[in-house]
Amino acid sequence: MSRKLLSVCFLTLAATSALHAQTIYPLDRAEILAGSRFDLKVEFPGSPRQEDVTVTVNGAAPADVLGGPVAFVEKEDGSDRSALWIRGGSIPRPGTYKVEASAGGRSRTVSWEVFGTPERRAKNVILFIGDGLSVAHRTAARILSKGMKEGRYGGELAIDDMPAMALISTSGTDSIVTDSANAMSAYTTGHKTCVNALGVYCALNKNTLEHPKVETIGELAKRHPGGPMAVGVVTNTEIEDATPAGIVSHTRRRSDYNDIVEMFWAVKPDVIMGGGSVNFLPKSTLGSKRVDDQNFVAKFGEAGYRFAPTATAMKAAAADPSTTKLLGLFNTGNVDGALDLKFLKKGTVDKFPDQPDVAEETRAALDILSRSPTGFVLMVESGRIDKYSHSLDPERAIYDTIMLDNAVKAAKDFAGDRNDTLIMVVGDHAHPVSVVGTYDDDRPGDKLRDKLGVYAEAGFPNYEAPGPEGYPPSVDVSRRIAFVFGAYPDFCDSGKPYLAGENVPAVPVPGKRNVYAANERNCSGPMAVRREGNLGFDVSQGVHAADDVVLTATGPGSELFRGRMDNTRVFRIMATALGLAAAKKE
Amino acid sequence: MSSRPIFGRLPSRRGILAAGVALGSAGRLLPARAALAAETVTFEGLYKSFGVLGLEFSDRIVALKDRAVRIEGYMAPPLKPESDFFVLTREPLAICPFCQSDADWPLDIVVVYLRGVSPLVSAGSRVAVSGRLELGSFTDGKTGFVSQLRVVDAAYGTA
Incomplete structure (x- = not known):
């Protein structure tokens, strides 16, 4: 042999x-x-x-x-x-x-x-998740928001300007590439699991709700012996989506939205803000996606929560010193991203004209949670960085990274010199994205590739100086950032921002089941080029990457971040800062 | 739009529920009078308000309840090549909620109950549907799937 x-x-x-x-x-x-x-x-x-x-x-x-x-x-x-x-x-x-x-x-x-954990050092913990936040998103947001002259930026992003940093590896128990459920579960429980799972190990059970459970930081904070801590869950996605759900949920299948609402109800985070109202409404209500008669807006109200359907109502509730619990649901689906909310007014802004952005949500959440004498755990997600990266829509992803930066700045302003608040900013997984140069309409030639400047010919983009929130007033400039995706379905690329609404790169092929081809709406126009997909024919959008993500941190406990760490260590460092193990002595 | 990965092993509860949506209404007869005078309705005209606490049908849609209507839209990718129902959407779906357990339907879908089992080869194509407009919460007895707006006893063709 x-x-x-x-x-x-x-x-x-x-x-x-x-x-x-x-x-x-x-x-x-x-x-x-x-x-x-x-x-x-x-x-x-x-x-x-x-x-x-x-x-x-x-x-x-x-x-x-x-x-x-x-x-x-x-x-x-x-x-x-x-x-x-x-x-x-x-x-x-x-x-x-x-x-x-x-x-x-x-x-x-x-x-x-x-x-175990030593004595508690942090009264409060704030975990910022940029969903899908990759290095290129940070770089592009810094270029657009701070500008660059002679190779030097015009300022620092709040997400960058922190004393501690680590590379975080995001792989799960089943694959080198993770999803937002699996990834968030590692942050909120300290256990790795598999794609689509939250707060459970992936066993062989048929029932998605019966897999072996592990406790989440939201549940642990509510059991702190120093007194139950306040918990906040803030996002601009549907509140039932994987990242916010990770604070409270135990399911093998992240799409169990109606069950996840019941898990929010079981844990009762003090501040709950995001979109996805339809899974809170009884089935008799037009638009509801529940399959029962439970009205969770009413139930949370009966439990002492203020309800805010708009930014105005959210701010009023937060400004009222008697408010300690808030349910804010600002959209039936995802809250619109910064580019649509503030500039283009596309997406669902016509239907929901008074939605808060993530920075406003963060300020309101901090106002309310800081009323807790026992401290708080707050998770804030800028969730559409990921969704816009899936839809190969660079400008929307970059603007939502700037929005994340504004939210982090609000938290750093809150933490100030208190030295009692651990703040972390991290992606949950990466996308295969990169900044490779600029598209310059004034370069000679009539093909898109003629317009792409690389190395010295990239120069610097010519976005106008940003306003006070750090957003350039227009993304439609003549020399703009060339932000590319490494894995994609068939799509058409014109090197221009999608001003009419979020990009839909690929659509189903008529008559074929689960096969996608380029969205022809993007294929006309002088610069449009067809990109033959490098992903499977059944994939309609960009995908995640196994690349490590960058974590930055400040405050007590942040010095524990160093080098490369597994994503489960984010949980461990939060638990250490809060003394959560000491909390469990009987 | 959903950005969730494909989940290949466990069945989709929503998909299964949706797949059974037509079971309760097969075999209904289209009144001849209604078939003669179909009113054209559009996705844009279905609702007069979208709110966090729910949607409201437009006055015209309420007035057309139980009457013959015609509506154009896109056939969502079906679960089976032949069925007596499908889902009509305003835009072609970039994802297939039937195929992916974690993909979700838009809010303003129209559930179409055909008069009988038909081949559904037009996924992603624009189609015109004619039938009787049914409004109100309907829970399928067998699957528990809930729908609010349906075109029943329907037929469809290429738009």
């Missing part, structure tokens, strides 16, 4: 035994906050009976270490596997824990690190 063939046999054996071995959740090398609640699940292939399996944690019965009770399910979901569960267990004492599962002569061992 050749060496090559031998090694193939070994690989096959390894793969086979892996297929048939037990699976233990949390997975190997999990980092678990001492005292946090989590589900232990062991899946046994072959449906063994309970008396034929053994599970130990550091040699002891699992219930003695995690608390009980133990449940054992033969043929779970009618399948050929059995499952052992401890739901809502916790381990109060830090240390290394070896979990061993055996059945039918096979065994599997995983190791967990249960970590």
Whole structure:
């Protein structure tokens, strides 16, 4: 037998035994906050009976270490596997824990690190997520917002001007490339999971709500022994979308929007702001996407929340010193992005003319949350950086990065010299984007590629000086930033901003199921060129990248960020700053 | 527009629910009188207000309840090549909510119940639909799918 063939046999054996071995959740090398609640699940292939399996944690019965009770399910979901569960267990004492599962002569061992936290150093934590925020978004936002002369910027972005920085790796348990659910779950629970999952490990359960759960920072903050902390969730996407949902949710499927609203109701963050009102309305209401009669706008109102359907109402509620709880729902879907809200008035601005931007939401949230004597955890998302990057719409993505910067500036102004507020700014995953030069209408030639200046010929773009919010008054200038995408479907590119509304790069091919081609509306005009997609034919938009993302931070605990870190460490550093493990001593 | 990745393994609850939407109304008969005088309606004219707390039908749509109408739009990518229903949208959908568990429908869809099972080969194409306008919350008994505005006993052709 050749060496090559031998090694193939070994690989096959390894793969086979892996297929048939037990699976233990949390997975190997999990980092678990001492005292946090989590589900232990062991899946046994072959449906063994309970008396034929053994599970130990550091040699002891699992219930003695995690608390009980133990449940054992033969043929779970009618399948050929059995499952052992401890739901809502916790381990109060830090240390290394070896979990061993055996059945039918096979065994599997995983190791967990249960970590404690020192004394609390931060009263407040503010986590800013630029959804999909990649280095090129930061660079482009800095160029447009601060300008550049002789290679030097005219100022610093608030998101850049911070003492601590780290590269954050975003991969999940299933893939090098993550999505916003999986990525946010790592930030909010400290556990890695798989694409589409929030606050759960991805086990084999059929029911998306029955996968093994891990506790979120929103839930943990509400259990702080120094008194329940205030929690804020602020976004300009639908509030049920993955990033905001990550503060409260446990589901294998991020699109369980109606269930996610119920999870918000269960945790009751003090400030909830975003779009996506339709999943709060009873099914009898025209436009509702619920399938039951629950009216969550009414329920939150009965629970003492002020309701704000507009920016004006939001500001009035925040200015009222008696307001400590606010539900702000400003759109049936996503709140419009900065370019549409402030300049072009496209998107849904005609239907919803009084929507706040993320910076205004942040200021209102800080006004309300700072009334909490026990401190707060606030998550703020500029969520459409990602959505506009999916739709290959550079200017909208860049303007929403500038909007994120304004929101971060508001938080830094709040934190001031208090030295009690940890602020972090980070993307949840990257997009394959880059700034490669400028498109200059005055360059000779009649093709789009003639208009692209690179190296010395790129020069500097000629956007007008920005207003007080940092936005140039127009994106439609003669020498503009050339912001390109590395992975795309078939689309037509004219090198110009999409002034008539968000770009729709590809549309379904008539008569073919799940096949997309360039949107012909973009294919006329003198400069339009067809770009043959480099993604699968079933992909209609740009995709995420596995590239690391940049995190910047300031405030107590921020010095722990360094070098390259896994995304789960963002949770750990927040938990450390807040003393969340100390909180769990019984 | 959704930017969520494709989720390939678990079935879509919304997709399954939507797929069953036509079950409750197959076999309804189109009144002959209504078929003769179809009023043309447009997506732009369906609602008079979009609010955070809900939408309101336009006065004309309310007046046309249970009457014959004709509306043009785009057939959303169907789940099956043949069916007795499909979803009509204002713009061609850049994504396929039937295909992706995490993709979502726009608010102003029109659910079309055909008179019988027909081939649906026009995904992404502009089509004209004629039938009887049905308004009001309707929960499909078998699937729980909720719709508010339907064209029933319908036929369609290329617009």
